[in-house]
Every structure is written in C-alpha cells, then in structure tokens.
Amino acid sequence: MSIGWIVLGLIVVVAGYAVMIYNSLIKNRQLVEEGWSGIDVQLKRRANLIPNMLETVKGYMSHERDTLEAVTNARAAVQGAGNANPAERSKLEGLLSGALGKLIAIAENYPDLKANTTFLEFQDALRMVEDEIQLSRRYYNGSVRNLNVTVESFPSNIVANMFKFIKAEYFELENEADRAVPQVEFS
Numbered sequence: 767m768s769i770g771w772i773v774l775g776l777i778v779v780v781a782g783y784a785v786m787i788y789n790s791l792i793k794n795r796q797l798v799e800e801g802w803s804g805i806d807v808q809l810k811r812r813a814n815l816i817p818n819m820l821e822t823v824k825g826y827m828s829h830e831r832d833t834l835e836a837v838t839n840a841r842a843a844v845q846g847a848g849n850a851n852p853a854e855r856s857k858l859e860g861l862l863s864g865a866l867g868k869l870i871a872i873a874e875n876y877p878d879l880k881a882n883t884t885f886l887e888f889q890d891a892l893r894m895v896e897d898e899i900q901l902s903r904r905y906y907n908g909s910v911r912n913l914n915v916t917v918e919s920f921p922s923n924i925v926a927n928m929f930k931f932i933k934a935e936y937f938e939l940e941n942e943a944d945r946a947v948p949q950v951e952f953s
Contacts, residue, residue, distance in 0.1 A: 787925040794913035798934045801906030802852070805937060808899040809844065809859060815895065816841050819888040823869065826879040833872055837865040852935040866892070903937050910934040
C-alpha cells in the first residue's frame with residue numbers, strides 16, 4: 767500500500783509541475799500578444815502622422831515627387847499588411863522608415879520648411895512615436911525571448927510540444943541602416 771501512495775504522490779507532483787509549466791507557457795504567449803499589440807498601436811500612430819506631414823511638405827517640396835510617392839507607397843504597403851507576421855511587417859516598416867528618413871534628409875534643403883511650425887510639430891510627434899516604437903519593440907522581443915526559452919527548455923519543452931506551443935518571431939529590421947531611427951531634428 768505504501769508504494770501505491772508514493773506512486774500517487776509522484777503522479778500528483780508531476781501533474782502539478784506540468785500544470786505550472788502550462789500556465790507559464792500561457793502567460794508568456796499572452797505577453798507576446800500584448801507586446802505585438804503595443805507595437806501595432808505605435809506603428810498605426812506613425813502611419814496616421816504621415817498624411818498630415820506630407821500635406822505640410824508638399825507645398826515646399828513639389829519637385830521632390832519621387833520621395834513623396836515613396837513615403838506614400840510605403841505607408842500604403844504597411845497599412846495593407848494587416849495581420850502580417852513580424853518578419854513581413856518589419857520588412858515593410860523598414861521600407862517606411864527608410865522613406866521617412868530620406869524625406870526628412872531632403873527637407874534639410876528647404877529652409878522655409880524647416881522653419882514651418884506645423885512641420886516642426888510633426889517632427890516632434892514623429893520622434894516621440896519612433897521612441898515608443900523602439901520601447902514597444904524591446905518589450906515584445908523580451909516577451910518573445912521568454913516564451914521561446916520556455917518552449918525550448920527541458921522539461922517545459924515536453925509540455926509545450928504536447929499542447930502545440932511554438933516559438934514566436936522576433937520583430938527585427940533586416941537592413942542595418944533601417945535600424946537607425948530617422949533623424950527628425952533640424953539644427
């Protein structure tokens with residue numbers, strides 16, 4: 767009879783540990799989803815700033831049509847991405863960041879534009895949003911790291927495989943130049 771109790775006790779301990787691991791996996795998956803939601807909110811804020819910024823810039827930079835179209839097309843591609851995975855989304859966001867960076871660099875050649883109050887306000891708003899995107903990206907990638915460690919580590923990988931938990935993708939920019947936040951300050 768005592769061996770039966772020992773076996774039963776071991777089963778209870780193993781089951782309890784499996785439940786703890788399962789709950790940890792659920793928590794980490796929810797943190798990843800929360801992190802992705804935060805990135806998505808900030809990216810939408812940035813996308814919403816762009817049309818107003820372009821309207822301000824158009825009057826000053828009418829012969830920079832290619833640059834303006836590149837920003838517009840990149841923004842449209844980002845908005846069309848919808849529920850794209852992090853790898854696809856980061857590629858599109860990288861294109862948008864590059865186009866915005868080019869637009870702001872070209873704006874250096876227009877002293878009247880640099881002095882425009884509305885344009886300066888958009889620059890400040892864009893800088894703040896870019897900072898928030900960076901913070902959201904860090905939070906998301908940290909949550910992804912925690913989930914991936916739990917999914918891959920023993921013995922939690924056994925529970926993860928049983929319940930079909932998979933590793934999440936990091937949100938990274940492919941091009942090293944795209945990693946830089948567009949410079950939005952004029953001196």
